[in-house]
Amino acid sequence: MEQTIFDTWRELVPADFADNSRVWIYQCNRMLMMSEALQVEPMLEDFVANWKSHGAPVKGYANLFFGQFLVIMADESATTVGGCSTDSSVRMVKEIEQRFRVNMFDRLSLAFLVKGKVEMLPVHQLQYGIEKGFISPDTIYFNNLVQTKADWLNKWMVPAAQSWLASRYKPLTTV
Structure with missing residues (x-):
């Protein structure tokens, strides 16, 4: 089976960050064009x-995954991220939204x-989508609610049946 970028994204995650490092994932309403991603x-x-x-200084990491997911991570083993420093990350995300005319705060998508x-x-x-077969229990869901590096690595891309969706949409539970 051919390996895709969806199989190798974990290689971009810094190994020297603690597993309990805080993670924030912002999902863009569209894939950014290459020229935008480069900016x-x-x-x-x-x-x-x-x-x-x-x-x-915060030991931080930020990257754009698949042209559509902005991931920010802070290793708080040395410096705790407070409200003001979290606000500064939100301001940066809002700047990206404005510059590229995208929405990164739509939690209903x-x-x-x-x-x-x-x-x-x-x-x-x-x-x-479930009724028409577009989404099945095995369809990979991007769980942007993960909050730590360990969860990001293990619970971000999961079959829909292993996400919170299965408890709300019974057809997603595996038989």
Whole structure:
């Protein structure tokens, strides 16, 4: 079986961050074009290089995955990330939104991996997607609610039947 980027993304996650490092995932309402992604990269690098909490540098990481998911991570083993430093990350995400005319705060849109592509589905259309066979218990769901590095590595891309969706949409439970 051919290996895809969806199989190798974990290689981009820094090994030197603690498993309990805090993670925030922002899902873009569309895939960024290559030219946009190339502009986002230095914005993320600059943010991480200057990220501080109460004047102390934050051991941070930020990257764009699959052109659509902005992941920010902070290893709090040395410096705890407070409200102001979290707010600064949100401001950076809002800057990306404004510059590229995208939405990264829509929590009512779900992302799935379908036929090798990230596909978005509004939550109110999920039942329809299940009934039409677009979404099955085995369809990979991007669980952007993960909060730690360990959960990001192990519970971000999961079959829909292993996510919170299965408790709300009975057809997603495996038989």
